[in-house]
Amino acid sequence: xxxxxxxxxxxxxxxxxxxxxxxxxxxxxxxxxxxxxxxxxxxxxxxxxxxxxxxxxxxxxxxxxxxxxxxxxxxxxxxxxxxxxxxxxxxxxxxxxxxxxxxxxxxxxxxxxxxxxxxxxxxxxxxxxxxxxxxxxxxxxxxxxxxxxxxxxxxxxxxxxxxxxxxxxxxxxxxxxxxxxxxxxxxxxxxxxxxxxxxxxxxxxxxxxxxxxxxxxxxxxxxxxxxxxxxxxxxxxxxxxxxxxxxxxxxxxxxxxxxxxxxxxxxxxxxxxxxxxxxxxxxxxxxxxxxxxxxxxxxxxxxxxxxxxxxxxxxxxxxxx
Amino acid sequence: xxxxxxxxxxxxxxxxxxxxxxxxxxxxxxxxxxxxxxxxxxxxxxxxxxxxxxxxxxxxxxxxxxxxxxxxxxxxxxxxxxxxxxxxxxxxxxxxxxxxxxxxxxxxxxxxxxxxxxxxxxxxxxxxxxxxxxxxxxxxxxxxxxxxxxxxxxxxxxxxxxxxxxxxxxxxxxxxxxxxxxxxxxxxxxxxxxxxxxxxxxxxxxxxxxxxxxxxxxxxxxxxxxxxxxxxxxxxxxxxxxxxxxxxxxxxxxxxxxxxxxxxxxxxxxxxxxxxxxxxxxxxxxxx
Numbered sequence: 123x124x125x126x127x128x129x130x131x132x133x134x135x136x137x138x139x140x141x142x143x144x145x146x147x148x149x150x151x152x153x154x155x156x157x158x159x160x161x162x163x164x165x166x167x168x169x170x171x172x173x174x175x176x177x178x179x180x181x182x183x184x185x186x187x188x189x190x191x192x193x194x195x196x197x198x199x200x201x202x203x204x205x206x207x208x209x210x211x212x213x214x215x216x217x218x219x220x221x222x223x224x225x226x227x228x229x230x231x232x233x234x235x236x237x238x239x240x241x242x243x244x245x246x247x248x249x250x251x252x253x254x255x256x257x258x259x260x261x262x263x264x265x266x267x268x269x270x271x272x273x274x275x276x277x278x279x280x281x282x283x284x285x286x287x288x289x290x291x292x293x294x295x296x297x298x299x300x301x302x303x304x305x306x307x308x309x310x311x312x313x314x315x316x317x318x319x320x321x322x323x324x325x326x327x328x329x330x331x332x333x334x335x336x337x338x339x340x341x342x343x344x345x346x347x348x349x350x351x352x353x354x355x356x357x358x359x360x361x362x363x364x365x366x367x368x369x370x371x372x373x374x375x376x377x378x379x380x381x382x383x384x385x386x387x388x389x390x391x392x393x394x395x396x397x398x399x400x401x402x403x404x405x406x407x408x409x410x411x412x413x414x415x416x417x418x419x420x421x422x423x424x425x426x427x428x429x430x431x432x433x434x435x436x437x438x439x440x441x442x443x
Numbered sequence: 444x445x446x447x448x449x450x451x452x453x454x455x456x457x458x459x460x461x462x463x464x465x466x467x468x469x470x471x472x473x474x475x476x477x478x479x480x481x482x483x484x485x486x487x488x489x490x491x492x493x494x495x496x497x498x499x500x501x502x503x504x505x506x507x508x509x510x511x512x513x514x515x516x517x518x519x520x521x522x523x524x525x526x527x528x529x530x531x532x533x534x535x536x537x538x539x540x541x542x543x544x545x546x547x548x549x550x551x552x553x554x555x556x557x558x559x560x561x562x563x564x565x566x567x568x569x570x571x572x573x574x575x576x577x578x579x580x581x582x583x584x585x586x587x588x589x590x591x592x593x594x595x596x597x598x599x600x601x602x603x604x605x606x607x608x609x610x611x612x613x614x615x616x617x618x619x620x621x622x623x624x625x626x627x628x629x630x631x632x633x634x635x636x637x638x639x640x641x642x643x644x645x646x647x648x649x650x651x652x653x654x655x656x657x658x659x660x661x662x663x664x665x666x667x668x669x670x671x672x673x674x675x676x677x678x679x680x681x682x683x684x685x686x687x688x689x690x691x692x693x694x695x696x697x698x699x700x701x702x703x704x705x706x707x708x709x710x711x712x713x714x715x716x717x718x719x720x721x722x723x724x725x726x727x728x729x730x731x
Contacts (some may be wrong), residue, residue, distance in 0.1 A: 180539050182539055182542045182543060184546070229718070229722060230721075233721060233725070235478065235539075235542065236472075236478035236480070236542055237676075237721060237725070239478075239480070239542050240480075240668070240672050240676075240717065241717070241718055241721055243668055243669070243714070244669060244714035244715070244717050244718050245714075245718070247669060247710055247711055247714045248711045248714050248715055248718070251707070251708060251710055251711035252711075254707055255707055255708065262707065364665060368546065368547075368550050371543060371546065372543075372547070375540075375543055406554050406557050406558055407554075407558075409550060409553075409554050410550075410551060410554040410555070410558070412550070413547045413548075413550040413551040413554065414547075414551060416543060416546075416547035416550075417544060417547040417548060417551065420529075420540045420543050420544045420547065421525075421529045421544065424540055
């Protein structure tokens, strides 16, 4: 009964959130809040998606930028070849991201700790190099995108993208929430605390890690797909920028990875700070703040913000305590 | 054919240079098991230190590298102390957070360099930079030869230090069996801290070589994550002679690809080789 009422509360909150976002796009005239808000929503989706593999399973993925860039370029290639609508681009990006996740998982998930992390950076660089040499999507110089006309209830493309990204955030959170409460999540937590022990007690570790990697990859690529339309431009070095990796990782770890709300909190907090700093000071200071916060939290508050707020999660997440 | 021969020669020179920039990681990651993702960032930081000394006091880059070595030694001691107190000692999920910790440190260093020096490329001046030797058809820049000689000396020196001196053997012992060392009445943490200091100090010279070979920019460390980890993993963790062999293989491979396919494919080589090694022979060439 308790679980069901939790569920009802969750979906009610989701409905309220989406209605609020939709009515905001209808009422607010100024485009800037949507322009800035889109970036924050994108970071929420990335952080939540990252923590499915990085948080629940404890496999530190440095390759967020690989999946993000693949999402961007799937959308770009599809749009240039067929002029497919945004929804199709996002769906295609999710499928490609999931396939990539499967491949990456098969290749790298037998490695532990640092080897997995380094392997994911390696994949990102290799894919970026291929895209740089791919003439059809503009190569290293990048490609300009002409936005198609905007659809019915929205009066500007940025507002529509804002709504679309909000939907993607909801999907990411719903999936993360499902994974966390299901057998998959419990299995991932078990292998995160002690992979050998989990394997010995019959947890299908490789299968679970593969599933987590595929889900995480699909969600990251989907979140990246609208980026080309948002910027009206795509180029390999910004689509595959390592700062996506550090942002997703930092936001998830700072928020806390024991519960899906952690990455959401971390992304909202850091994302809005970044937006303020980028406007008022500079984008370098932005990354500096992110890095310092990451180091401080990793050293001082290993369970993140939610660990500070709710001691209960400390029990759930900390192996030995 | 001449073109290919030239590429191989340059590749060997380049490879020895890669050995010098990787050898510190071979100690800190290979022997001590510290997930030191910030190693290339420390390297670039050293290069900027050398640049600063060269720019304002006109000191030879190699001497400048030597001058910042003690500073980096202390820096290494401190870095390991922080890492040990916050992660290694607490055990459990320390590995995950340790990686994130060094990743964060790398980004902080990158941004601090940008804030101090800007994003432009920086280079040093010295008498041997800019000239080259001719051998019939192809030319070898003297800066490459200088880097090659110093790199080779540095790598061999460190190998001798680790195998012949008392402290060097202690470092290898702590890598093999920490518990046994503790039972013998030695303090493994102090030995590891010292070893991490050495591994970081070596970066002073390596950083000088980095900026001698080519101009540096703040985000250069990203490319060197691939190169250094490729070399250390291919070598077999902790093997110094393996480091030299692996680095030469990488150098030759990069040089040949550069000649045959052009510069745009070069960054992926080290990462592709790293993935290949991890997939096919994770214990490396001379694994322990």
